[in-house]
Amino acid sequence: MIPEIIIVDDDPIILKRAWNTLSSAGLKAIVLKSGKALLEYTKENAAPDLILMDISMPEMDGFEVVKELKKSEAKWRDTPVIFLTANEDEDTETKGLSLGAMDFIRKPFVASVLVLRVKHAVELVRLQRDLESMVDEKTKENENLFLHVVESLADAIDAKDNYTNGHSGRVALYSKEIAARLGYDEKRQEKIFMMGLLHDVGKIGIPDEVINKPGRLTAEEFACIKKHPGIGGKILGNIKEMPELAAGAKWHHERYDGSGYPQGLAGDDIPEEARIIAVADAYDAMTSNRSYRGVLAQDIVRGEIEKGKGSQFDPKFADIMLAMIDDDKEYRMRDDHAKT
CATH class of the missing domain: 3.40.50.2300 (Response regulator)
Structure with a gap:
């Protein structure tokens, strides 16, 4: 030329x-x-x-x-x-x-x-x-490889629970959608997608019989389950190149009013990504079959998200999830994400 x-x-x-x-x-x-x-x-x-x-x-x-x-x-x-x-x-x-x-x-x-x-x-x-151009291409290849590894790891985590197959992927997609509606750029959306995929990585350290137990957990079993955010944070904290990955795993069970675990953080002290994942995680928990119940009706799910505003959830992200629910007239969001 x-x-x-x-x-x-x-x-x-x-x-x-x-x-x-x-x-x-x-x-x-x-x-x-x-x-x-x-x-x-x-x-x-x-x-x-x-x-x-x-x-x-x-x-x-x-x-x-x-x-x-x-x-x-x-x-x-x-x-x-x-x-x-x-x-x-x-x-x-x-x-x-x-x-x-x-x-x-x-x-x-x-x-x-x-x-x-x-x-x-x-x-x-x-x-x-x-x-x-060569550097960008190689960087993209490495990012794709890393994503495939993360997706495989997420599948391995979900496989521990007979009732929540695909949970991590759906939480990642809901989190990304919340981030998009919030105005995150594409790079930040991809980052929170990755964090969503890995939010339950700590369940690797929880016995299968506790995760798959039908009915309610004993106090001892619940205490065991509550260890998974700390385990996940420790696992992902070893990835020095992406230190923010650990935030979603470690703090997605914190509550906006400070009554969550493992540290009892409240409000803006909880990393923003973890607050987004918390809403997405709760939505998927209510719209998936569990060992102790089936999928909840959409109006009940909406009511629980509404009730949790300001206590369990950051109101800003709860409102975005409520808007997503309202847009989902036929209650198909969970099915569409299950196929993704």
Whole structure:
């Protein structure tokens, strides 16, 4: 692909000479007579590989144009700029570099030097973008691999309970939906999805006969169950690269009024993600079959969420869950998430 270079200068002689020089070297050159002309050009055209721009121009100097470019869409904002200047003042060069200029070329330029500097700049930028693309691709591969491992672990946790198959996945999806409605960006939504998947990881350390016991638990058995947040927090706390993962596991049984466990945290002292997961976890518990009861009717589920506002649940997240329930006219949300 032939590199495209835009040359911006108010001097027609410089423009003509630069165009001839770059065109003769096999590059595609476009000439514009002012910074304003360049800004107009950006509205309807794709970004070039490089911009060569004079600093001293009437109406808008090169520095002002670069500042405006930084407000443009990503491709134009990231287009490398080399300043053409007859000014050898050190402050001018410092200012240009601080604005993000890639380099300076002195005027009057030597044709062969201009071609070499431009070609090297284009090659460097393309190499940088290729490397960034490779890094992004590898990062995505690693994230996908990590997600598959987490999903497999969540399935293994859920398999301990005969009645809650898919529980962790549904809690993760409900949590992500709450986060989306709250306005979390995609990255934070994915993070809370991961935390939701792993919120019950501590159940690995709880005996199966306690988890699957039909009927109500004894005080001793309940005390055993109450250990799973601490166990989960300890397990996930070992993942130093993502320390926030442990928060959902450790604190999803805390209650907004401070009556939960394991630490009795209250209000905003409970991490926000854990407060979101707590609502999602409670919703799934009520809309799933359990060893001691079947799925509760939707109006009962809604009433329990409403009743728990300000005591068990953060009111803000309880209201979002109530809105999700109200949107679910046919009581299909649990079925749809079970198929996901």
